[in-house]
Amino acid sequence: MFDRLQKPFLTVETGEAYQPIRISYEIMQPENLAASLENLQCIEKNPTPNSWSWYWRGECNDLHFESVDGYRKTEKPVRLGTITLREGFLFLNLPSFKRACLAVPFLHRHISQILKINAADFINKVFALDERLPHGFSELFKDDELDRIMNQRIEDYHKVQAECENAESPEEAFKILSEFTQKEAKKRLPYAERYVFEMNGAATDPDVVFLAFYIYLRGRELVAIKRWFGQTGYSLADAADETVVQVFGDLGIDIID
Numbered sequence: 001m002f003d004r005l006q007k008p009f010l011t012v013e014t015g016e017a018y019q020p021i022r023i024s025y026e027i028m029q030p031e032n033l034a035a036s037l038e039n040l041q042c043i044e045k046n047p048t049p050n051s052w053s054w055y056w057r058g059e060c061n062d063l064h065f066e067s068v069d070g071y072r073k074t075e076k077p078v079r080l081g082t083i084t085l086r087e088g089f090l091f092l093n094l095p096s097f098k099r100a101c102l103a104v105p106f107l108h109r110h111i112s113q114i115l116k117i118n119a120a121d122f123i124n125k126v127f128a129l130d131e132r133l134p135h136g137f138s139e140l141f142k143d144d145e146l147d148r149i150m151n152q153r154i155e156d157y158h159k160v161q162a163e164c165e166n167a168e169s170p171e172e173a174f175k176i177l178s179e180f181t182q183k184e185a186k187k188r189l190p191y192a193e194r195y196v197f198e199m200n201g202a203a204t205d206p207d208v209v210f211l212a213f214y215i216y217l218r219g220r221e222l223v224a225i226k227r228w229f230g231q232t233g234y235s236l237a238d239a240a241d242e243t244v245v246q247v248f249g250d251l252g253i254d255i256i257d
Contacts, residue, residue: 009126009228013078014056014065016098017225021122021217023100025090025107025115033090036111037083050085054092054103059110063102090115097122097217105210112206117197120213124189126224156180189223189236 010018027033037043041058045051056063057077081094081103092107094100100120107115127133160180167173195216197209219239226234 008129009225010129010131012095012099014080014096014098016065016096017126017221018095019097019123019126019221019224021094021097021100021120023092023094023104023120024118025092026118027085027088027090027114028116029114033085033114036114040110043083046082052083053079054081054083056080060102060106063106065098089118097221101210101214101217104213105206108206108210117199119197120195121192122195122217122220123192124220124224125191126228189220193220 012018029036034045037052038045042055042060044053044055046053054060055077056079060080063080080099081092084091084093092103094103100122104117108117160176163176164173167176195213197213198204199206199209219236222239222242223234223236226238
């Protein structure tokens with residue numbers, strides 16, 4: 001364990017922890033997709049079919065990475081992620097949670113009429129510098145397992161919702177919900193997880209949706225990093241407490257901002 005405490009985890013060029021994340025989109029206007037992507041200076045078509053690269057340049061040149069205040073851009077821009085098409089969906093593949101939190105509102109601002117965000121699949125751990133990395137996102141994310149975990153979470157929530165609705169008093173309902181929340185927060189996180197976006201028509205405020213996504217990932221990244229540094233029992237409940245009292249700086253490491 002002491003060796004691990006002294007060993008840094010793998011990071012990406014912009015300084016944050018390497019944690020692969022894949023965001024999927026429904027394609028609303030397939031006939032306009034390629035032109036809309038390639039109209040952006042920050043997106044460039046790759047030689048392989050149905051593949052593009054997203055670069056830190058052009059429209060996203062001002063994206064801010066707190067973890068790289070000392071970083072200086074070179075003539076060759078950093079590739080922030082890749083875009084692929086498969087089975088009628090667009091997938092944005094990214095190597096860190098920070099980039100995902102920046103990418104989601106960015107694409108919404110520029111081509112929301114073409115794409116509808118669906119879900120984000122991600123890894124709840126950080127990696128050693130010499131650790132074997134999975135080969136490609138298809139090896140990382142198994143749809144059946146991700147759906148099973150997500151459906152179980154929804155089923156558990158509906159059970160608690162029914163218990164709250166049938167409670168004899170508001171106090172009892174609050175106790176049931178509080179106990180469920182605390183129990184869920186203390187569970188060990190699965191290796192891979194799926195987050196589903198709720199964008200229900202014009203009444204949905206995108207900024208609220210994106211903030212919820214940011215908070216969701218922030219807690220999980222903190223859990224992964226704390227466990228790397230030896231706190232194997234660290235949970236989402238602990239992450240929530242630390243977020244409230246704003247103690248991220250105590251570790252001297254950047255989390256998401």
